[in-house]
Each structure stands twice: as structure tokens, then as C-alpha cells.
Amino acid sequence: MHRIPVSGPSITEKEIAYVTDAVTNAWYANANVYHERFERAFADYHGVRHAVSLPSCTSALHLSLLALGIGPGDEVIVPDCTWIASAAPVSYVGATPVFADIDPVSWCLSAESFAACITPRTRAVIPVDLYGNVPDYTAISEVAQRHGIAIVEDAAEAAGTRYRGRAAGTFGVTGAFSFHGSKTLTTGEGGMLITDDETVYRRVLVLRDHGRRPGDTMFENREVGYKYKMSSMQAALGLAQIERAEELVTRKREIFGWYREALADCGDLVLNSEADDVRNTYWMVTAIMPARLGGKAESIRRLGEQGIDCRPFFSPLSSLDAYAATPQAQAARARNAVAYAVSAHGVNLPSGLNLTREDVARVAAAVRDLLGAGAMQAAA
Numbered sequence: 001m002h003r004i005p006v007s008g009p010s011i012t013e014k015e016i017a018y019v020t021d022a023v024t025n026a027w028y029a030n031a032n033v034y035h036e037r038f039e040r041a042f043a044d045y046h047g048v049r050h051a052v053s054l055p056s057c058t059s060a061l062h063l064s065l066l067a068l069g070i071g072p073g074d075e076v077i078v079p080d081c082t083w084i085a086s087a088a089p090v091s092y093v094g095a096t097p098v099f100a101d102i103d104p105v106s107w108c109l110s111a112e113s114f115a116a117c118i119t120p121r122t123r124a125v126i127p128v129d130l131y132g133n134v135p136d137y138t139a140i141s142e143v144a145q146r147h148g149i150a151i152v153e154d155a156a157e158a159a160g161t162r163y164r165g166r167a168a169g170t171f172g173v174t175g176a177f178s179f180h181g182s183k184t185l186t187t188g189e190g191g192m193l194i195t196d197d198e199t200v201y202r203r204v205l206v207l208r209d210h211g212r213r214p215g216d217t218m219f220e221n222r223e224v225g226y227k228y229k230m231s232s233m234q235a236a237l238g239l240a241q242i243e244r245a246e247e248l249v250t251r252k253r254e255i256f257g258w259y260r261e262a263l264a265d266c267g268d269l270v271l272n273s274e275a276d277d278v279r280n281t282y283w284m285v286t287a288i289m290p291a292r293l294g295g296k297a298e299s300i301r302r303l304g305e306q307g308i309d310c311r312p313f314f315s316p317l318s319s320l321d322a323y324a325a326t327p328q329a330q331a332a333r334a335r336n337a338v339a340y341a342v343s344a345h346g347v348n349l350p351s352g353l354n355l356t357r358e359d360v361a362r363v364a365a366a367v368r369d370l371l372g373a374g375a376m377q378a379a380a
């Protein structure tokens with residue numbers, strides 16, 4: 001039996017044709033043709049004015065904080081359970097990440113915990129659209145507005161997700177996306193920053209190109225900046241993927257539907273939630289296992305023995321060596337009961353775009369075995 005990978009892209013003739021054209025023709029005078037088409041298509045899909053293609057989502061978050069002028073002495077609130085890329089850029093600019101608790105249902109930033117973490121130094125919040133879901137943006141926006149706090153949305157895992165009809169990535173001053181190989185839309189490695197804010201957009205264009213003004217041909221660097229660009233081949237791949245975005249989202253939702261159906265009667269298992277006003281894109285189908293199974297590492301090990309590759313729910317950042325010794329992490333460990341409870345038993349199940357219904361049936365059977373449902377059926 002083949003190993004079932006935890007993730008994987010959908011690559012068709014379209015992607016291969018665009019990348020082949022880019023590697024053949026997109027050089028010198030044509031070097032930016034695919035970037036322009038990808039950025040336009042990405043902005044239009046999200047209903048925003050500007051999209052800037054970048055080497056990663058990490059760089060999109062970094063540029064967002066720089067463009068907002070956030071630096072030493074400032075605090076930025078991030079949810080405790082996320083990939084470290086949500087918080088690392090806060091550290092890059094010399095600001096302090098503050099780790100808020102997550103909501104027990106959406107697994108995204110809790111609006112109440114966000115409000116409780118605000119101090120006079122808080123300048124921004126980075127809500128994360130975890131596993132393709134969204135936090136309560138109505139409540140988060142209200143709190144942020146009341147305190148004059150900028151929202152930078154980490155939509156790395158949520159291309160195509162909608163909240164009250166509005167695209168994920170549009171709930172902050174900027175939205176940041178990732179096209180890492182595991183993500184719903186991929187360019188191998190890559191990212192995108194979207195914004196409707198003209199000042200932020202212009203600042204980002206200068207910062208991402210070694211401090212040059214857009215269109216500069218005389219190598220006039222006005223300040224020390226960064227080199228944050230993607231290649232034409234990546235942009236061509238991204239253009240093909242954004243043109244197929246609805247197809248890929250439909251596929252993700254279909255895969256989740258197969259799991260939900262196959263695991264429907266497993267009463268003590270919790271899967272991703274979807275509120276009435278949300279279109280969840282289920283980047284990772286995630287199961288919170290019952291505590292009696294002994295924690296996520298044990299479940300991952302046992303599924304691995306069946307040829308099924310899983311990943312752990314993100315551990316709280318406040319628990320990781322990278323941040324554990326900071327005063328903010330110590331406070332978070334005392335405060336964030338939900339983050340610690342959910343993450344201890346959460347497992348990302350295989351969610352790649354090429355999964356077959358048979359693959360999902362095999363994973364579901366293995367999960368049922370773990371839960372003892374199989375044994376109970378045999379006894380009945």
C-alpha cells in the first residue's frame with residue numbers, strides 16, 4: 001500500500017504550459033510579464049487594488065510591519081497556536097510578540113483574549129486564518145478600531161476562504177499569503193501581500209527592492225532595503241493556480257466532506273468547524289483526538305505505522321524554545337488554556353489535493369481503529 005502524504009499540490013497541463021513559457025520567454029524586457037498578470041489576477045480574485053508578489057508569506061508579514069513603522073518598544077499580538085512565521089517578523093523588526101489565546105471552536109485568535117492582551121504599547125495584531133478557517137473578524141475589527149490597533153492578516157492557509165462573503169486576506173491593512181508547496185495555491189515557494197492602502201503599497205514597493213523607487217533604472221538606492229522578489233517561473237505557476245482557485249477550493253471542501261462523512265459517528269472526535277457565515281477552505285483537515293489516546297505524538301506515530309503521514313497541530317509558540325524564556329511566553333503559558341488543551345491532541349490528517357476518496361477511506365478506517373470504533377463494531 002502506498003504511503004499517503006500529508007499534503008501536495010494539484011499540477012495540470014496549464015501550470016506546465018505557463019512555466020514552460022516563462023522559462024523560455026520571460027527574460028529581460030519580458031521579465032515581469034508573469035508577475036504583472038499574477039498580481040492583477042490575485043488582486044481581482046480578492047477584490048483589492050494592489051497585490052505584490054514576494055518570495056514568501058514571511059516576507060509579506062515582515063514588509064507589512066516595516067511599512068506600518070513598527071519597531072523596538074512596540075507590541076504585536078499574535079495567536080499562540082500558529083506557524084512561527086506569524087511571529088518571527090515581529091521579532092525581525094525588534095518589536096515584541098504577545099501571545100493571545102485561541103477560540104475553542106474556530107481555533108483562531110480569540111477576540112476576548114486579544115482585548116485582554118492590549119497594553120499602551122500595542123501597535124498591531126496579526127490574526128491567523130488557521131487551517132483555512134477565520135476568527136470572528138467582526139469582533140476583532142471592533143476591538144482593533146476602538147484601540148487604534150492595525151490589523152495585519154496572516155491568510156497563508158486561507159486562499160479562497162470567505163467570511164460574510166468577503167475574501168480572507170482583506171480584513172486588515174494588509175493580507176499575507178503563502179504559496180509554499182503545502183499550501184492550497186502553490187508556486188513551490190512564494191508569497192503575496194495584498195492591500196487597498198496606497199501609502200503602504202508604495203512603501204512596500206521601495207522596501208522590497210533594496211530601497212529603489214519603482215521604475216528606477218539608474219540604481220539609485222535611497223535607503224537600505226530588502227531583496228524580496230519571486231522569479232518569473234514562480235509567477236507563471238502562481239498565475240495558473242489563481243486561475244484555478246475555485247476548482248482547488250472546491251476540491252479541498254470535497255476532501256473535507258469525505259472525511260466528515262466517514263468519521264460522522266465518531267462522537268469523541270472533533271473536526272474543523274465552519275460557522276454559518278464562513279466558507280472554510282480546510283487547508284488541513286484536522287482532528288482533535290480524545291485525551292485517552294495519549295496526545296498528538298502517539299496518534300501520529302500509530303497512523304504513520306499504517307503508511308499515513310500526519311502532522312501535529314501547531315504547538316503554542318509560548319511553549320517553544322524560540323520564545324519560551326521571554327516574559328510574554330511565561331504570561332501566555334498561564335493565560336492560554338484553550339491553546340494548550342486543543343494543541344495537545346490535534347492532528348492534521350492527509351489533505352493533499354490529489355487525495356482519492358479511497359485514500360480518505362483508508363485514513364478514516366485507521367483513525368476509527370485508533371479510537372477503538374473498529375473493535376466495538378467487531379464485538380457488536
Ligand SMILES: *Cc1c(COP(=O)(O)O)cnc(C)c1O
Pocket residue numbers: 055056057058059082083085086128154156157177178179180190191
Ligand atoms: C505557511 C505559513 C506561513 C509562512 O509562509 P512562507 O511562505 O513559508 O513564509 C505563515 N503563516 C502561516 C499561518 C503559515 O501556515
